[in-house]
Amino acid sequence: MCLHVSVSWEKVMNDTADTKQNTPSVSLGEALYAAEQRRERVFRIHVGVSWLVMFALLMFLFSGQTLTLGSLEFNTIRLDFDFIQRNLAFVAGGMGQTILISVLSILLATLLALVAALGRLSRFPPFYAISTFYVSLIRGTPLYLQIFFFFLALPQLGIILPGFIAGVVALGLNYGAYMSEIFRAGIGSVGKGQREAALALGMTPVQVMRRIVIPQALRFAIPPMGNEFIAMTKDSALVSATGFVHELMWRATKVGRANFKNLEALIMAAVFYWLMTMILSYIQGKIEARMAKGDR
Amino acid sequence: MAPIVTVSQLHKYFGRLHVLNDINLEIERGEVVCIIGRSGSGKSTLLRCINFLEEPSDGSIEVAGIQVRAHDHSKEGRQKIHDIRLRTGMVFQEFNLFPHMTVLQNIIEGPITVKGMERQHAIELAEMNLERVGMLFKKDEYPNRLSGGQKQRVAIARALAMEPQVMLFDEPTSALDPELIGEVLNVMKRVAMDGMTMLVVTHEMGFARDVADRIVVMAEGNIIEIGTPEQIFTNPKNERTRALLDRYRAAEAPSSTNALAE
Numbered sequence: 162m163c164l165h166v167s168v169s170w171e172k173v174m175n176d177t178a179d180t181k182q183n184t185p186s187v188s189l190g191e192a193l194y195a196a197e198q199r200r201e202r203v204f205r206i207h208v209g210v211s212w213l214v215m216f217a218l219l220m221f222l223f224s225g226q227t228l229t230l231g232s233l234e235f236n237t238i239r240l241d242f243d244f245i246q247r248n249l250a251f252v253a254g255g256m257g258q259t260i261l262i263s264v265l266s267i268l269l270a271t272l273l274a275l276v277a278a279l280g281r282l283s284r285f286p287p288f289y290a291i292s293t294f295y296v297s298l299i300r301g302t303p304l305y306l307q308i309f310f311f312f313l314a315l316p317q318l319g320i321i322l323p324g325f326i327a328g329v330v331a332l333g334l335n336y337g338a339y340m341s342e343i344f345r346a347g348i349g350s351v352g353k354g355q356r357e358a359a360l361a362l363g364m365t366p367v368q369v370m371r372r373i374v375i376p377q378a379l380r381f382a383i384p385p386m387g388n389e390f391i392a393m394t395k396d397s398a399l400v401s402a403t404g405f406v407h408e409l410m411w412r413a414t415k416v417g418r419a420n421f422k423n424l425e426a427l428i429m430a431a432v433f434y435w436l437m438t439m440i441l442s443y444i445q446g447k448i449e450a451r452m453a454k455g456d457r
Numbered sequence: 458m459a460p461i462v463t464v465s466q467l468h469k470y471f472g473r474l475h476v477l478n479d480i481n482l483e484i485e486r487g488e489v490v491c492i493i494g495r496s497g498s499g500k501s502t503l504l505r506c507i508n509f510l511e512e513p514s515d516g517s518i519e520v521a522g523i524q525v526r527a528h529d530h531s532k533e534g535r536q537k538i539h540d541i542r543l544r545t546g547m548v549f550q551e552f553n554l555f556p557h558m559t560v561l562q563n564i565i566e567g568p569i570t571v572k573g574m575e576r577q578h579a580i581e582l583a584e585m586n587l588e589r590v591g592m593l594f595k596k597d598e599y600p601n602r603l604s605g606g607q608k609q610r611v612a613i614a615r616a617l618a619m620e621p622q623v624m625l626f627d628e629p630t631s632a633l634d635p636e637l638i639g640e641v642l643n644v645m646k647r648v649a650m651d652g653m654t655m656l657v658v659t660h661e662m663g664f665a666r667d668v669a670d671r672i673v674v675m676a677e678g679n680i681i682e683i684g685t686p687e688q689i690f691t692n693p694k695n696e697r698t699r700a701l702l703d704r705y706r707a708a709e710a711p712s713s714t715n716a717l718a719e
Contacts, residue, residue, distance in 0.1 A: 334634055352553075365539070
C-alpha cells in the first residue's frame with residue numbers, strides 16, 4: 162500500500178515537471194489555466210489516495226492481524242469470516258426490501274409534501290390550517306413512535322396494517338412533512354416576475370402553477386429530494402422494529418442475535434447501507450449536473 | 458373611433474401610500490405614448506394597472522371596449538380582466554422569460570396554453586415573430602444563453618405572438634447594458650411602424666422624441682403634462698417637466714451635448 166502511494170506521488174511530480182518544460186511558447190492565460198487544471202487534478206488525486214489509506218487502515222483494523230512495533234504489540238479485531246460468508250447472502254437479500262420501502266415511501270412523501278406546500282401557500286384558511294397542522298404534528302413526534310403507532314396502536318382501533326404497509330405509511334407521512342418545506346422553498350424560489358409574465362399572457366392561476374411555477378420549483382427541489390431519499394434508505398431500518406419486515410437491518414439483527422455475532426452482522430449491514438448510499442449519491446450527482454444545464 | 462385604452466379616475470394606494478391620484482388617460486388606436494417621470498412617480502404602477510397586474514384601488518380601466526371597475530371580484534369581472542390580458546401584451550424590465558423553456562417554447566406557450574392553438578400553427582406564428590425581432594437563429598437556445606438585449610427581443614416576440622391590440626412596455630431597456638439598448642429600441646421602433654398601439658414607460662428620451670406620438674409626464678402620482686414630443690421637449694409648460702428634462706440632459710451631456718435640445 163505504502164509503495165503504491167509513493168509511486169503515484171512521483172508520477173504526479175514528474176507530470177507537473179514535464180508539462181512545465183514542454184510548454185514554453187503558450188500564452189500566459191493558457192499557462193495559468195493549465196496550471197489551475199493541474200492543481201485541481203493533483204488535489205483530486207491526493208484526496209483519492211487519502212481515502213484509500215483510510216480505507217486500508219479500517220480494513221487492517223478488522224483484519225485480525227497482530228502488528229508488532231518494537232516491543233509494542235497491537236491486536237486488531239478478529240472477525241468470524243466463516244459466519245460472514247454463511248450469512249452474507251441472507252443479509253444482502255434485505256436490500257431489496259429496503260429499497261422497495263424507500264421508493265414507495267418517497268413517492269407517498271413527495272405527493273404529501275406537494276399538497277402540504279400548496280396548502281401552506283394557500284389563502285384558503287382550512288387548506289392552510291390542515292397543512293400547517295399536519296407538518297406540526299408529524300415534526301413534533303419521533304419517527305420511531307409514528308412507526309409503532311401505525312403498527313401497534315392502530316390495531317386497538319380495529320385497523321390492522323401489515324408491518325410493511327405500516328412502515329411505508331409512517332415513513333411517507335414523516336418525510337412528507339419535512340419535504341413540504343423543500344417544496345415550499347422551491348415554489349418560493351420562482352420569482353414574482355415569472356408569475357406576472359404568465360398572468361400577463363392570460364394564464365389562469367392554475368395554469369401559472371402547472372406550466373410555470375411547479376416545473377421550476379421541482380428543478381430547485383430535486384437535489385434536496387435526493388438527500389431525503391438517501392436519508393430515507395437509512396431511516397427505513399427503523400421499520401425492522403416491527404419485526405415483520407425482512408429488510409437489511411432486520412436480517413442483520415436476526416442472524417447476529419441468533420449466533421451472538423452482532424459485531425459481524427452489524428458490520429455487514431453497515432457495509433451494505435454505505436454501498437447503497439454511495440451509489441445513490443453518485444446517481445444524485447449525475448442528475449444534479451444534468452439539471453444545472455437548462456437553468457438561468 | 459373610441460379610444461382603445463381609457464383610464465378613468467384611477468387611484469392606487471400601496472398601504473397608506475397614495476401612488477396614483479385620479480389618473481385619466483385615453484390612448485387612440487395605433488398611437489405610441491411614452492410615459493416619463495422620476496422613479497417613484499407612479500408610471501410603472503399606472504402601466505401595471507392597465508392589465509391588472511396591480512389591482513386599482515378606485516376608478517376604471519377600459520381596453521378594446523371591455524370596461525372593468527376597481528374591486529370587481531365577480532365572476533364576470535374576473536373574466537373581463539382575463540379578456541383584457543388577452544388583448545394586451547406586456548414587456549417587463551427584467552424580461553421574465555421562462556428559464557425552463559427554450560426560446561421557441563417560451564413563445565408558443567401562450568398561444569397553446571391560453572388560446573388552445575394547434576401546436577404546428579403556434580410554431581409557425583412563433584417563428585414569424587422571432588424573425589420580426591431578429592431572434593429566429595436562437596430559437597432552440599435556453600434563455601440563460603442569451604444576452605440581455607436578446608432576451609428582451611424574445612420577450613417582445615412572446616408578447617406579439619399573442620396578437621395583442623395594445624403593447625405595454627415597462628422600462629424595457631432599464632436592465633440592459635448601454636451597448637445593448639439600441640437593438641431593443643430598434644425592434645420597438647419597427648413594431649411601432651407596423652401600427653401597433655404602444656404604451657411605453659421609459660427613461661430613453663431619444664426614443665420618446667423620435668417615436669412617440671404623445672408624451673405623458675408624471676410626478677408624485679399625477680399626470681402633470683401631456684403633449685407631443687415637440688411641445689414637451691421644446692416648450693414644456695410645467696416647471697417640474699422642465700426640471701426633469703434638465704436632469705436627463707445633464708446626465709447625457711458629457712457624451713452628446715444638446716442631443717435632446719433642438
